[in-house]
Amino acid sequence: MIKRRIKSLLKSILKSKYPQYSDLNFEIEKPRRADLGDFSTNLALILQGKIGIKPRELAENLVEELKIEPLFKKIEIAGPGFINFWINPEVYRENLKEILKKGERYGAIDLGQGKRVHIEFVSANPTGPLHIGHGRGAAYGDALARILKFSGFEVFKEYYINDRGTQMNILGASVYLRAKELSGEKIDFPKDYYQGDYIKDIAKEALRLYTDLLERKEAEAIALCRELAIKIILEDIRSDLENFRVFYDNWYSERALYEKGLLNEVLEVLREKGDLYEMDGALWFRSSLYGDEKDRVIRKASGEWTYFASDIAYHYEKFVKRGFDLAINLWGADHHGYVARLKGALKAFGIEENKLQVLLIQMVNLIEDGKLKSMSTRKGEYVELKELVREVGVDAVRFIFLSRSHDSPLEFDVELAKKQSMENPVYYVQYAHARICSLKEKAKERGLKIEEILEADLSKLGEDEEIEILKKLSEFSDVVEMSALGLSPYKIVYYLLDLAASFHEYYNKYKIISEDKELSLARLALSEGCRIVIKNGLDLLGVNSPEKM
């Protein structure tokens, strides 16, 4: 917030003194060292190359008028030509009042200006239960949605269900075979069929529902099994996600795409452009024209459509029919080869490729007893999301999943996540929140009225630690902005850890509630400011803020 105020001040000076460079890109940043001010800018250093005046001289010139600005306590030129600003502490105290007033809206920004964003995430095929990799995508997509919404975007969350195609038929056949097996028939279960035990459970259910299942024609029986399997598995996926506090605005069925005739419409557009051709009995899209390394099949020689075909139609619809300004897709990193062809398709439609942001989610490695737990989807040896959540809890799983950028592999230490101690970052942050709630209780017991903190005399807050916390609280919206721009929930995580640390430290060193009523109210106001920001931050991650622990 303050950062933006400094920037706009400097911009107007730049405009009046060097109008030809008014669009110059310069930075306002927080220096690492406290003796270099609260903020600093490299403006003069950047400008020197353009005009050839010595940077320090230039800086003097630029800063002249700013010295009377009440935002600042002090301005200095330092080093090679940095301009360092010290903020008037009154500004931070004013900000605390704003936090108390705004409450759960504090930190919200209007970066998105109502732009409509579509977020598609998880979208696991309904062929088996969600595993922890899907869980990471779920936490990431959901947190992103919350952050973007808080940043002024209009967000739509969608789960795309691949409920047709070869894999579904294999699923149906897998269930059917297991059903035969259950009724005593000897079978040979193919390697590329779905191996998991859940298939047997579904087979059992199929036999119960359709008593004549095995007397029916095979194709018919397999179709019944397929439909039942999709229904049961989707229900399971949905309930896993809801338990994980992930809710969608829409579940989009791939079949619906075909039923709407969307695919034909899209193919017509491509055909007219001459971007389709037949070869070896298959239908190809000339994705190589649009940056892909080769052309891709959209209808196999067998006559079946590939998933790519549906995806083209689906994304065409996202932009052209549904009018989203931005679409964010979260995929497993193993889909990376798929990005170029999809973006290629968008280009063919004249859709700017930056409108689609594909975030590839790297692996989750579970560490148990200090050892890597190996996972193999093929053998059905993966850890299910529900299992991990049951063991560790939603809050810890979400917090840890969100603590890394999507493009870094994530090490998940199960023992650590379960620990209820300072080593566990989730508890560390939540504990700060609970502690402040307990402080408020205590204050009430001592006859202080919590409502009075709104009128507290904040000039009592003068200790270094207090100013430090005030500053951090004022940075929250900057963190939200960076987090939204970078599509990076982990920045919120690190900020919260930092803020919680500052609060714990402060709490340990100073008495919040004392005999001095005015001072107590001021410190309670500061504590409440911390609580609000921690709560707002945790909300963005979908993590609870307990009042007692």
Next chain:
RNA sequence: GCCCCUGUAGCUCAGUAGGAUAGAGCGCGAGAUUCCUAAUCUCGAGGUCGCAGGUUCGAAUCCUGCCAGGGGCGCCA
């Protein structure tokens, strides 16, 4: 072979669209509770930012090449 990601303290990771003396937690060593939640806090030791060049006032950050780990290169998803 080609493409993507990663490489910073013993371990797990930050490092804000190149900035001023590289940061945190854990682990290790030493301490703090008659007192608001010790699920906390304080102090200390710990670094050739994978390697080599380049770009410039300035590089952990950008470019090139190499090394190591992971993933991907299907008419599979």
